[in-house]
Amino acid sequence: MNRVRSRATLIALAGVATLILLTAPAFAGWGPSTPNFNLEAQLRPIAGGGDGFGLVKFRQPKDGDTTVYLDVWVRDLAATHRYYLQRATDTRVDDDCTGTNWLTLGEGPNSKEIVTDERGTGRADLFRTLPAILLGTEFDIHFRVIDVITSAVVLESDCYQYTVSL
Numbered sequence: 001m002n003r004v005r006s007r008a009t010l011i012a013l014a015g016v017a018t019l020i021l022l023t024a025p026a027f028a029g030w031g032p033s034t035p036n037f038n039l040e041a042q043l044r045p046i047a048g049g050g051d052g053f054g055l056v057k058f059r060q061p062k063d064g065d066t067t068v069y070l071d072v073w074v075r076d077l078a079a080t081h082r083y084y085l086q087r088a089t090d091t092r093v094d095d096d097c098t099g100t101n102w103l104t105l106g107e108g109p110n111s112k113e114i115v116t117d118e119r120g121t122g123r124a125d126l127f128r129t130l131p132a133i134l135l136g137t138e139f140d141i142h143f144r145v146i147d148v149i150t151s152a153v154v155l156e157s158d159c160y161q162y163t164v165s166l
Contacts, residue, residue, distance in 0.1 A: 039162060041143050043074065043155035051076040052120075054155050056085065056143050060165055066135065070105060070126040072114055074145060074155065077122070082148040083114045085126065089139045089162075097142040097159035113148055134164040 043054030054074035060067070072085050084106075090099035105126045106112030116122035141162050145155040 039160050041141075041157040041160055043143060043145055043157050046153050046156050049154060052145075052155050054145060056157065058141075058160075058162070062165070066130040066132055066164060068128050068130060070128070072124045072126060073122070074114060074116065075119075075121045077116050077120045077145075077154060079116060079118050079120045081116050081120075083116070083122065083145050083154065084111060084148055085114060085124070085143060085145055087141055087143050089141045091137070091139045093138050093140055093161055095140065095159050095161070097140045099140065099142070102144070114145070130164055136164065138163045 038060060039058045041056040041058060043052075043056065045052050052074065053076055054072065057069075057071040059069045059071075061069070070085065074083065077083065084104045086102045086104050088097065088099035088102045090097060090101075092098070104111045105128060107127060108129060112124055112126055114122045114124040139162060140159050142159050143157040144153050146153050
């Protein structure tokens with residue numbers, strides 16, 4: 001009898017733990033993943049390019065603002081070098097990023113460099129506030145990392161979709 005009760009208790013605790021893990025993002029104030037309010041974009045070397053890899057965590061909290069936070073991480077790039085993250089968008093949402101309206105991202109309207117260390121690894125915490133008129137707008141978006149000095153593209157992402165939320 002104690003074994004049955006212990007097993008039932010373990011199952012109940014596992015269920016509660018699962019529920020907590022699944023609802024934690026909602027309590028933390030981050031938007032749902034469908035539609036695409038938040039995304040993670042992988043950055044890969046351009047065709048014929050060198051090494052490197054990166055990740056952009058693109059997040060918009062559910063806080064009444066239209067500010068998007070971009071946590072950027074790159075590795076295996078040139079050591080002690082400077083890069084920018086850029087994005088381009090288009091409103092024809094079809095998984096084909098045709099936008100060429102490249103915008104250098106940073107802290108609000110001010111560009112911010114991603115500086116790599118002696119191993120070629122770099123991080124940057126960026127943000128951008130979107131106009132409220134864009135609420136509910138869905139668009140294709142893609143990212144690239146460019147060399148600050150030469151503007152050469154070193155990393156690029158696939159096409160993603162994003163919806164502006166509150």
